[in-house]
Amino acid sequence: MSESNQEHLQATFDARVAAESRIEPRDWMPDDFRKSVLRQMSQHAHSEVIGMQPEGNWITRAPTLHRKTILMAKVQDEAGHGLYLYSAAETLGTSRDDMIAALHAGKAKYASIFNYPSLTWADIGAIGWLVDGAAIVNQVSLQRTSYGPYARAMVRICKEESFHQRQGYQIMMVLARGSEEQKAMAQDALNRWWWPSLMMFGPHDAESAHSAKSMQWKLKRESNDTLRQRFVDQTIPQAELIGLTVPDPDLKWNEERGAYDFGEIDWEEFMQVISGNGPCNKQRLDHHIAAKENGQWVRDAMAAYEEKRRARREAA
Ligand code: FAQ
Numbered sequence: 001m002s003e004s005n006q007e008h009l010q011a012t013f014d015a016r017v018a019a020e021s022r023i024e025p026r027d028w029m030p031d032d033f034r035k036s037v038l039r040q041m042s043q044h045a046h047s048e049v050i051g052m053q054p055e056g057n058w059i060t061r062a063p064t065l066h067r068k069t070i071l072m073a074k075v076q077d078e079a080g081h082g083l084y085l086y087s088a089a090e091t092l093g094t095s096r097d098d099m100i101a102a103l104h105a106g107k108a109k110y111a112s113i114f115n116y117p118s119l120t121w122a123d124i125g126a127i128g129w130l131v132d133g134a135a136i137v138n139q140v141s142l143q144r145t146s147y148g149p150y151a152r153a154m155v156r157i158c159k160e161e162s163f164h165q166r167q168g169y170q171i172m173m174v175l176a177r178g179s180e181e182q183k184a185m186a187q188d189a190l191n192r193w194w195w196p197s198l199m200m201f202g203p204h205d206a207e208s209a210h211s212a213k214s215m216q217w218k219l220k221r222e223s224n225d226t227l228r229q230r231f232v233d234q235t236i237p238q239a240e241l242i243g244l245t246v247p248d249p250d251l252k253w254n255e256e257r258g259a260y261d262f263g264e265i266d267w268e269e270f271m272q273v274i275s276g277n278g279p280c281n282k283q284r285l286d287h288h289i290a291a292k293e294n295g296q297w298v299r300d301a302m303a304a305y306e307e308k309r310r311a312r313r314e315a316a
Contacts, residue, residue, distance in 0.1 A: 017218050022148035025091035033217050036210060037147045038092050039108075040219065042099045045085035046110035050284050052078045054118040055127055063121060070167055071124065077160045084157065088149035104289055106276060113196045115278030122175055122182075122189035128168015130190075130197040130235065136161045137231045138201065146218040169238060176242040183243075190239065191247045198262075199270045201228035232260050 009028040016023060023029055052075050059075065062068035086096045102108035113131055118124065136158060143154040175186035202224040205211055214220035239246050250263035272278060 017146050020144075020218075022151060023146050024148045032213070033219070034092055036214060036217070037150065037219055038089055038094055039210075040214075041085055041089040041092075041147075041150055042094070042102070043109050043111075045082045045089060045099065046103050046108055047114065048078050048082035048085060050110045050288060051114045051131075053284055053287060054114060054116070054280075055124055057118050058121060058124050061121070062124075067171075074128070074164050074167065077164065081153075081157045081160070084153040085150075088147075088153045091149045100292065104285065104292075106285075109274060110284075111200055112270060112273040112278065113193075113200050114284060115273050115280045116192070116196050117280055119192075120185050120189060122172070122185040123193065125168050125171030125175060125186065126189035126193040128164050128166075129172050129238070130168070130193050131200070132161050132164040132168060133235060134197045134200045134231050136165055137227050137234070141221045141227060144218075144221050169242075172244070173242045176244055186242075187244055190244050194247050195265060195269075196273075198228055198232070198265055199273075201225070201231070203267070203270075229259055232262055236260055 010030065013023070013027070013029055013033075016027070023033075055071060055075050055078075059068060059071055062071050086099060089099060090096060099108060103110065113134075118127065139154050139158050139161060143151055143158060145151045145154070172186050172190075175182040177183075202208055205223045205225045208224050211220060211223055215223065236246060236251070248263045250261065252261055253259075254261045273281070276282075
């Protein structure tokens with residue numbers, strides 16, 4: 001490609017991003033943009049799918065049939081989100097098999113939060129309230145991301161995540177108004193999930209390797225710290241309303257900023273978790289690998305059936 005042609009393509013891309021138009025799969029895009037969208041979408045898709053495990057752990061032990069049906073629907077929604085996102089990522093020319101192979105080889109990440117165990121029923125409330133709550137704050141912003149298939153996937157995902165957040169909060173509300181033991185269980189779940197939820201937004205802006213470029217491309221619309229602050233500001237009043245205490249001695253309302261000040265995240269813990277050394281990293285990956293292997297016969301049978309139909313069609 002000539003230099004002037006390359007410059008023209010780059011200028012067209014930049015103008016589309018500046019005009020808030022979406023970049024679509026067949027449009028020309030810089031290689032590093034393509035790589036970054038793919039990295040983020042694949043990580044996001046893997047998060048949705050691995051994220052089924054902590055809650056899936058409680059489907060057989062949900063306290064009532066009603067809670068069980070809600071939880072099953074929620075976990076299935078997460079599988080659906082993973083599928084939209086793998087499909088959106090495939091528009092960039094990488095297959096789902098390749099993305100999953102990268103996950104299994106430890107080359108692709110998924111959200112740090114899913115490497116923590118779900119120990120009690122209250123954890124299911126905390127996951128819905130805090131983890132889905134944090135996910136929505138991030139994903140509402142991503143509805144305006146510059147890559148078209150990603151932005152469109154986010155619209156539907158956000159609608160479902162709102163329901164997930166409310167069902168989690170409702171579980172916490174019921175427990176917090178229950179017996180002393182139930183209230184203690186809800187408080188313990190909040191204590192364990194609070195800090196990992198804040199970590200979901202990624203490193204501070206100044207430490208975030210990809211943010212500057214991603215903001216310039218409008219792949220990311222708001223920074224890690226801006227979104228984290230929004231999540232804190234909207235979640236604290238929710239905790240207060242149900243009489244639970246966020247485990248942060250430095251938390252206080254800052255009148256001047258019109259926002260909460262909060263304590264420092266344990267970044268060493270975050271780095272350990274995203275490097276594969278969190279409490280459940282091995283268990284999560286092993287489970288995913290085993291599920292893929294155990295389901296191989298289903299995929300083989302479907303492929304054989306499809307092949308037979310194709311051969312019949314050709315013979316007719
Ligand atoms: N966990 O330069 P940055 C959900 C990595 S969906 C793991 O700031 P970036 C629904 C980052 O990849 C939750 N790794 O990166 C649900 C990079 O490493 P790399 C998932 C993290 O991309 C609920 C390095 O650190 N949501 O929960 C994390 O600009 C309940 C440097 O970081 C999404 O994925 C982390 N928390 O910003 C499902 C949203 N943070 O790739 C089931 C889309 C950072 O160079 C049950 N993703 N890293 O090896 C994003 O918005 C962004 O990718 C960020 C990170 C904000 C996560």
